[in-house]
Amino acid sequence: xxxxxxxxxxxxxxxxxxxxxxxxxxxxxxxxxxxxxxxxxxxxxxxxxxxxxxxxxxxxxxxxxxxxxxxxxxxxxxxxxxxxxxxxxxxxxxxxxxxxxxxxxxxxxxxxxxxxxxxxxxxxxxxxxxxxxxxxxxxxxxxxxxxxxxxxxxxxxxxxxxxxxxxxxxxxxxxxxxxxxxxxxxxxxxxxxxxxxxxxxxxxxxx
Numbered sequence: 001x002x003x004x005x006x007x008x009x010x011x012x013x014x015x016x017x018x019x020x021x022x023x024x025x026x027x028x029x030x031x032x033x034x035x036x037x038x039x040x041x042x043x044x045x046x047x048x049x050x051x052x053x054x055x056x057x058x059x060x061x062x063x064x065x066x067x068x069x070x071x072x073x074x075x076x077x078x079x080x081x082x083x084x085x086x087x088x089x090x091x092x093x094x095x096x097x098x099x100x101x102x103x104x105x106x107x108x109x110x111x112x113x114x115x116x117x118x119x120x121x122x123x124x125x126x127x128x129x130x131x132x133x134x135x136x137x138x139x140x141x142x143x144x145x146x147x148x149x150x151x152x153x154x155x156x157x158x159x160x161x162x163x164x165x166x167x168x169x170x171x172x173x174x175x176x177x178x179x180x181x182x183x184x185x186x187x188x189x190x191x192x193x194x195x196x197x198x199x200x201x202x203x204x205x206x207x
Contacts, residue, residue: 030170037144094123
């Protein structure tokens, strides 16, 4: 049975944030709010938790997983970013964008795309997500909570509880959010390719 925390969307309670991070460090999968619907996250080093996320979402190893980062300095540890890409990412973070980049050696093979050796990177514009990342002190292995058969991100934490309360360790109620997932762009080969149009506007990316 999942734990269920009500965390204030603007002023996250430090005690609950610490408890959420303890669950992550103990190998649990959590559902948490972002600036583009709810996501599932787990420790970057926990293989079993990653497999659990894959079972829930019914996704395979070729899925582009995302490292949720607290700031740009953390991003550069896990992805190779040239000057042009860095400028675009800096100008649009935090925000509802996922940038696919070449992974560095600090990214475990199991979370990068096996063919392209890429990883999704993003900095969310959500107080709860950022508080968790700050307390955790490392990126959160993450994927948008899009359940099988759906194209949209889950946005209602009460409905998420009904669907997943026996499959994850924690569900955070951080308000009712938008359904659109992030805008995803691939910048791994020096160009910028639109993979998915989502909640992030295209104009700032040059489209």
